[in-house]
Amino acid sequence: MDTVYIRQGDSTDFIDNILLRININTDKDLTDFTGRFQLQSVIIDYDDLTSKSIPIKFTYEQTDSLSQGYCEGAFKVYDTDKRPATILTNIPFEVQKGLVSNG
Numbered sequence: 001m002d003t004v005y006i007r008q009g010d011s012t013d014f015i016d017n018i019l020l021r022i023n024i025n026t027d028k029d030l031t032d033f034t035g036r037f038q039l040q041s042v043i044i045d046y047d048d049l050t051s052k053s054i055p056i057k058f059t060y061e062q063t064d065s066l067s068q069g070y071c072e073g074a075f076k077v078y079d080t081d082k083r084p085a086t087i088l089t090n091i092p093f094e095v096q097k098g099l100v101s102n103g
Contacts, residue, residue: 009098013057020056039073
C-alpha cells in the first residue's frame, strides 16, 4: 500500500475530498456491523458498514492533533455481538507540517 500523506491542520473532507477509502471484500452481510479507524490518537467510528466501502476523512482539528512523521493506521470491524476483528493494519501515513497558517 502506498503511503498516505497528511498535512497538519488540513481538512481531508473539503469538497468531498476523501483521503482514503477502505473497501471490505466479503460476501457476508455487514448490516448492523460497526467499524473503527485509528491513527495515533485520532479515532473515527462508523455506524454503518452496509456499503462495504468506508471513506476515511479527517477534520482539520484531527489532522492538527497528529504528530509529524511516519505512523500506521488500522481498521477494526465489530459484528452484531460486538466481537472485534482487525481487518486492516499497517496502513502507512506520513504526517507533514502544514505550510500555511489557519489564521
